[in-house]
Amino acid sequence: MRIDPFGVEIWMNEFENHCAYNLAETCVASLDIGELLELAGRNDDVMGDLRAMKMTYGAIEGSDRLRDAISTLYQHQQRHNIVVTHGAIGANALVHQTLVEPGDHVIAIRPTYQQHYSIPESYGATVDILHLRPENGFLPDMAELARLIRPETRLIAFANPNNPTGALMEHDLLQEVIALARPHGSWILCDEVYRGTNHQGDGFAPAIADLYERGISVGGMSKTFSLAGLRLGWIAANPDLIAAVSIHRDYNTISVGMLDDYFAAMALESKDRILERSHRITRGNIEILADWVAGEPDISWVRPRAGTTALLKYDFDMPSRDFCVRLLEETGVMFTPGSALHIEGWLRIGYANDPQILTDGLSRVSTFLARLRAEREAAPAQS
Numbered sequence: 001m002r003i004d005p006f007g008v009e010i011w012m013n014e015f016e017n018h019c020a021y022n023l024a025e026t027c028v029a030s031l032d033i034g035e036l037l038e039l040a041g042r043n044d045d046v047m048g049d050l051r052a053m054k055m056t057y058g059a060i061e062g063s064d065r066l067r068d069a070i071s072t073l074y075q076h077q078q079r080h081n082i083v084v085t086h087g088a089i090g091a092n093a094l095v096h097q098t099l100v101e102p103g104d105h106v107i108a109i110r111p112t113y114q115q116h117y118s119i120p121e122s123y124g125a126t127v128d129i130l131h132l133r134p135e136n137g138f139l140p141d142m143a144e145l146a147r148l149i150r151p152e153t154r155l156i157a158f159a160n161p162n163n164p165t166g167a168l169m170e171h172d173l174l175q176e177v178i179a180l181a182r183p184h185g186s187w188i189l190c191d192e193v194y195r196g197t198n199h200q201g202d203g204f205a206p207a208i209a210d211l212y213e214r215g216i217s218v219g220g221m222s223k224t225f226s227l228a229g230l231r232l233g234w235i236a237a238n239p240d241l242i243a244a245v246s247i248h249r250d251y252n253t254i255s256v257g258m259l260d261d262y263f264a265a266m267a268l269e270s271k272d273r274i275l276e277r278s279h280r281i282t283r284g285n286i287e288i289l290a291d292w293v294a295g296e297p298d299i300s301w302v303r304p305r306a307g308t309t310a311l312l313k314y315d316f317d318m319p320s321r322d323f324c325v326r327l328l329e330e331t332g333v334m335f336t337p338g339s340a341l342h343i344e345g346w347l348r349i350g351y352a353n354d355p356q357i358l359t360d361g362l363s364r365v366s367t368f369l370a371r372l373r374a375e376r377e378a379a380p381a382q383s
Contacts, residue, residue, distance in 0.1 A: 003122035006114050007340035020332030021361030025350040026163065026308050028197070028278045031226045036263065039277070040270040049262070058255040061246070062234070066261050069268035070234050073196075073219065075210045077236045083246060084256050088193040088220030088233035093119060094252075095189050095216055095235060098245045099155055100125050107148050109140050109158035111165065111311075111341045113191060116157035125154070134302050134313070138167035142176050151184050159191040160205060161198070164341055164348040165311050166304020168198060171206050178212045187214045187241075193233070194307040196224035196275060197282055197352075203275060205306070209236040216241060221264050223308060225274055230260045282308060282352050289351045292362045298369055308352035311338070313345065316372050320344055330371075331364040 016022060037043045061067065062084025070084075071077050085091040092115045100106060102124030108117040109130045121127050128148045132138040140158070149156070156177065160169045169177075181188055190208035195217075197203055203224075208215035220233030235245055255261075267274055286303075289310065293299050298315040312335075314323065320337035324347065328334050338346035351358055 001122055004114070004118045006118070007342070008114060008336060011336055011340045015328060015334055019328055019334035021357055021364065022334050022353065023349050023351070023358065023361045023365075024334045024336045025353050027223050027228050027350075028226045028281055028308055028352040029354050030228060031274075033263075036227070036267060039273040040266050042266060050259075053258055053262070055258060058258045058261050060255050062256065063261050063265065066265040066268070067234075069265050069271075070219070070236070072268070072271070073204075074207050074217070074236055077207075077209055077217075080239055081209070081242060082234050082236050083242050083249065084261070085233045085235060085249070086253060086256060087231045088191065088218050088222065089115065090253070091218040091220070091233045091235045092116065092189070092191055094245050094249055095218065096120055096123070096155075096157075097248050098241075099187055099189075101154075104154040105150055105152050106154060107145070107156045109156075111162075111343045112157070112159045113163055114341075116159070116189070116191065120155070120157075132162070132165060132167065138162060138165035138302055138311075139169065139173065140177075142173075142180070145177065146180055149180050149184060149186065153181075153184050153186045155187045155189055156181055157189040157191070159194070160208075161194040161304075161306035163191075163194060163307060164309045164336070164343075165302065166307040166309055167302070168205060168305040168307075171211075174206060174208060174211055178208075178215070181214070182212070185214065187216060188212055189216045189218065191218050193218065193220045194223050195219060197278065197308060198306040199283055199286060199304070203279055203306075207236065209238075213238060214241075221267065224278055225267055225271070226278065227264065227267055230264050232256055232260045232264045278352075281355070285351045285353075285355055285358050288355065288358055289349070289362070292366070296366065296369060298373065309348055309350050311343070312347045312349055314347060316376065320347060323347065327365065327368055331368050333361045333364050333368075 067079040067082045096119040100120045104125040106120040106125045106127045207217045209217035217236040222228035300313045304310045324337040336348040
């Protein structure tokens with residue numbers, strides 16, 4: 001089986017351990033264990049739990065405690081609607097593996113996480129891409145989706161909130177997608193790993209699993225809950241889909257780690273405190289970034305409404321990878337080039353890290369942009 005190289009992951013692996021200011025990071029600033037215990041109010045008794053914990057396989061589907069905690073993130077999902085996976089990345093891979101066969105038709109809304117088009121392509125599916133455009137606020141054009149969908153469309157896949165644009169599909173737009181999918185019996189896979197990070201209200205957009213009988217919601221502990229080190233995600237869907245996924249899951253998972261399950265359950269049982277922290281960081285930092293964009297004449301954007309990432313359009317005649325490599329070499333600041341996301345001419349910034357890192361990093365980017373402007377203005381005179 002041939003599969004395309006995973007652009008974002010290759011970029012991160014190449015550079016993220018060699019930067020001073022990681023503005024490519026997509027998680028809300030990661031918690032350390034001490035902070036998690038403080039937020040959970042569990043400083044005094046955790047070691048007793050851990051000392052008594054046998055390091056055997058955990059509950060196959062995820063512990064009852066953990067799945068019950070996950071179900072509180074949804075309106076209509078219960079324990080039997082949820083299976084735990086090795087990260088959201090594992091959840092997405094399992095859904096594609098379960099549903100997509102050679103000759104199937106899949107629609108992927110792009111830009112998005114590359115799993116959602118490269119994996120079905122590798123299985124021999126025909127994948128049509130619905131491109132998000134800045135003039136539409138990076139929201140999908142429903143007329144275009146209607147033209148792409150077919151009676152044999154097996155799956156529609158997208159992220160909501162979107163990575164990398166931060167665009168947000170709310171209830172009415174999700175219902176329009178469902179109205180197009182339902183007559184054909186098409187499944188909808190919604191990668192909701194950034195769910196809970198809306199910049200207004202309680203942070204939560206509706207989950208596709210709560211809205212549609214063939215809706216599949218994928219979530220995880222990495223982004224909103226600041227615990228990427230747990231490598232824990234899940235699938236929420238109707239029990240028949242969960243049973244089908246579990247057949248494939250038995251071949252590559254067995255169970256998640258006992259410690260991962262334990263700490264994820266603890267975090268979700270304390271989700272209100274963690275979400276308050278996440279919202280404070282994301283909603284404060286987006287204002288820092290908005291002020292910076294407003295002051296940079298060669299940078300424009302569509303302001304995100306959710307998530308932890310934004311796309312920045314730059315007004316310099318150079319490939320995005322060249323821009324990002326030079327930026328990193330000269331300033332220590334790391335962005336992600338749009339080319340890694342199949343959207344050239346743009347840069348992805350992750351803005352949900354420590355506010356001081358964001359502020360200092362953006363200051364260095366401003367110095368870099370001033371240098372590029374000076375070079376651009378000097379070029380005609382030199383020629």
